[in-house]
Amino acid sequence: MNSHKTKSWKEVRAAFQKIWGYEDFRPPQGEIVSSLISQKDALVIMPTGGGKSICFQLPALLQTGVTLVVSPLVALMENQVQELVQCQQKAALLHSELSTFQRRKTLQALEEQQLRLLYLSPETLLSPPVWERLCQPQLQINGLILDEAHCLVQWGETFRPAYRRLGAIRPALLKHKPPGTKISIAAFTATADPIAQKTIQTVLQLQQPEIFRLNPYRPNLHPSVCIAWTPRGRKQQLVKFIQNRPQQAGLIYVRTRRDSEDLAAWLSQMGYATAIYHAGLGAAERREVEASWLGGKIPFVVCTCAFGMGINKPDVRWVVHYHAPHLLSEYVQEIGRAGRDGKPAEALTLVSEPTGWLDSEDKQRQQFFQAKMRSQQQTAQQLIKRLPQQGNVNTVSKEFPDGAIALALLHSSGQLNWLDPFHYKIVHKTNNQPSTQLQATKQMTQYLNTKQCRWQFLLNAFGFTQEATNWHCGHCDNCHS
Template sequence: MNPSATASWNEVRAAFQKIWGYEDFRPPQGEIIQSLLAKKDALIIMPTGGGKSICFQLPALLQQGLTLVVSPLVALMENQVQELRERRIPAALLHSELPSDKRRITLQALERQQLRLLYLSPETLLSKPVWERLCQPELVINGLILDEAHCLTQWGDTFRPAYRRLGAVRPALLKSKPLGTNIALAAFTATADPLAQTQIREILQLQEPAVFRINPYRSNINPSIRIVWTPRGRKQQFLKFLSDKAQQTGLVYVRTRRDSEELAKWLLELGYVTAAYHAGLGAEERRDIEAQWLSGKMPFVICTCAFGMGINKSDVRWVVHFHPPLLISEYVQEIGRAGRDRKPAQALMLISEPTGWLDPQDKQRQKFFEENLQQQQLDAQQVLKKLPRTGEVNAVAREFRDGAIALSLLHSTGQLKWLDPFHYSIVPGAKTKSVTQLHATKQMNQYLTTRDCRWRFLLSAFGFEEEIKNWRCGHCDNCCRK
C-alpha cells in the first residue's frame, strides 16, 4: 500500500499494533483506513463483529484535528468512548442525557481542540450550542463518520428526522472553514441492501465514494423459524428452547418496551435471572444490565433494538426473536451478535400462525406500523399545502404537530431539499417517490414464508446475487428439512 499524506503505512500498522494489540488488519480494514487517510468518501458494509470501528478510529488518531462520529444510541456511544479512553485516546461524547457539568467539560475540550473523536447523535450535532462551536473557523474537522448508517434509512423518515438533514452538514461546515479544507465523509453499516445503499449515497451526498462490501453470511449461525399458534404457545416454545441452555449466553429481542418488561417479569417469576432492556432506562441502569450480561452473571437479556449495537461479547450462543422484526436489516444486525467466537450459534424466530386467527399479534404489529406510516405520509402532504416555499426547520416543528417528521418525509419523497441543515426549500412540481419502508416490510414477510435456503434469501436481499448461484448453506431450518 502507498503511504498516506499523514503517515507511512509502517507507521499506520505500528500504531494499530500498539493501541489495539493485533498483529495485522483483516481484509478490507487496511484498504478502508488508507481510503479515509487519503480523505476520500466511503461506503462500508461489513458484518457485525467485523471490526468496523477501528477503520475510522485509527485514521482519526493519525491526523490532526477532530473526527465527528454520528451514532444512533447513547449505549453505543458510551461503550465505544469508554473503550477508547481505556486506551488513552482523547475521545468524548455528547448526548441529551449527559449531566450539565460533563457536557460543559466536553464543550470546553472541543473548543480547545483537545479531542480526536467526538461521538454525538444527529440531534445533538444539529443543536445550537454544538453547531456554533463546530462552525468556528479555527476548529479543524478532518472527518465525518456516520456509524450504523442503516439507521438513516430505517429511522430517518419517521422516527429520527434529523438523520435526513445530515447530507447538508458537510457543505455547511465547509462554508465556515478556510478555503481548501477537505472533510471526508464515510458511512459504516453491517446491513444495507442495494436500495438502502443508493439512499445513503444520495442523502449524505457522498462524492465518488470508495465502496467496500462484505456479505453478511456467517457459516456458524443457524437460522430457524417456528410457528406458534397462541400467545401461550409462544411462551411455551420459548421455555422449551431455554430448557437445555442454562449455562449459555443469549439475547431475546422483542418489539416494544412494554413487551420487554412483561416478558422479563414473567421469566423472573419462573426463577430466571434476566432483565428488560430498552431505550427508556436511565444510563446507569443500562450500564448495570450490560455489565451483568457481559460478565455472565445474567445469562440473557430481554431487549428491544436498543441493545447490542457496539456491545461486543464473543460467546453468545443464541439469539431469539420472540417477535419478528419489521425489517430484514434489523434481523441480520441482531442475529449477527451471536457466535462471534466462530463457534455454532442458534438464531430462532417465533412467528404467529399465518392466518392470524388464533394469534393476531404479529399481524397487528405490522398493520399498525404500515397504517402509521401511511397516515404520516398523508399528514406530510397536508403540511406541504401550508408551508412557505422556503423556511426554517424549527419554526415548522413549533407550528405543526410532527412538523419535523413531515419535512423528513417530504425530503424522502423528493418534494423538498435542504438549503443547509436548518433551512429547506420546496421543490415545485416534483414527482413524488414512494417511501421504501413499506417495500422492506414485504421483504421481511417473504423471508418468513420462504422455503428456500434462509441464508440464500438474505444474501440475495442484500444484493449478493453473484455469490449465491447454485448455493445453499446446508444448516438453516429449510436446508436441514430438505
C-alpha cells in the same frame, strides 16, 4: 488547508499495533484505513464483529484536527469512547444525559483542539451550542463518520428525522472554513441492501465514494423460523428453547417496551433471572443491565431493538426473535449479535401461523406499523400545503407536532431540499413513491415464509446475487428439512 502529513504505511501499522495490539489488519481493514487517511468518501458494509470501528478510529487518531462520529445510541458511544480512553486516546462524547459540567468540559476540549474523535448523535450535532463551535473557522474538522448508517434508512423517516439533514452538514461547515479545506464523509454499517446503499449515498451526498462490501454470511450462525400456533404456545416454545440451553448467554427480542415488561415478568415468575432493556429506561438502569449481562450475572435480556448495537459480547450462543422485526436489515443486525467468537450460535424466530386465525398478534403488529407509516405520509402531504415555501425546521417543529418527521418524509420523496442543516426549500414534485419502509416490510414477510435456504434469501436481498446462485448453507432450518 488541512495540514496533512502523509503517514507512511509503516507508521500506520505501527500505530495500529501499539494502540490495539493486533499484528496486522484483516481484509479489507487496511484498504479502508488507507482510503480514509487519503480523505476519500467511503461506504463500508461489513458484518457485525468485523472490526469496523478500528477502520475509522485509526485514521482519526493519526491526523491533527477532529473527526466527528455520528452514532445512534448512547450505549454505543460510551462503549467505544471508554475503550479509546483506556488506550490513552483523545476521544470524548456528547449526549443529552451528560451533566452540565461534563458537557462544558468536552466543548472546551473541542474548542482547544484537544480531541481527535468526538462521538455524538445527529440531534446533538445539530444543537445550537455544538453547531456554533463546529462552525468556528479555526476548528479543524477532518471528517464525518456515520456509524451504524442503516439507522439513517430505518429511523430517518420515523422517529429520528435529524438523520435526513446530515447531507447538508459538509457544505455548511465548509462555508466557515479556510478555502481549500477538505472534510470527508464515510458511512459504516453491517446491513444495507441495494436500496439502503443508494439512500445512504444520496442523503449524505457522498462524492465518488469508495465502496467496500462484505456479504453478511456467517457460517457459524444457524437461522430458523418456527410457527407458534397460539400466544400460549409461543411462550412454551420459548421456555423449552431456554431450558435446553442452560447457562448460555442469549438475547430475546420483542417489538415494544410493553412486550418486554410483560414477557420478562412472566419469565421471572417461571424462575428465570432476566432483565428488560428498552429506550425508555434511564441511563443508569441501562448501564446496569448491560453490565449484568456482559458480566454473566444474567444469562439473557428481554429487549427491544434499542439493545445490542455495538455491544461486544463474543460468547452469545443464541438470539430469539419472540416477535419478528419489521425489516430484514434489523433482523440481520440482531442475529449478528450471536456467535462473534466463531463458535456455533442459533437464531430462532417465532411467528404466528400465516392466516392469523388462532393468533392475530403478528398480523396486527404489521398492520399497525404500516398504518402508522401511511398516516405519517398523509400528514406530510397535508403539511406541504400549509408550509412556507422556504423555512426553518425548528419553527415548523414548534408549530406542528410531527413537523420534523413530515419534513424528513418530504425530503425522502424528493419534494424538499435542505439548503443547510436548518433551512429547507419545498420543490413541488408529485409524490408517487411508495415508502421504502413499506417495501421493506414485504421483504421481511417473504423471508419468514420462504422455503429456500435462508442464507441464500439473505444474500440475494442484500445484493450479493452472484454468491447466492446455487447456495445451500446446509445449517438453516430449510436446508435441514
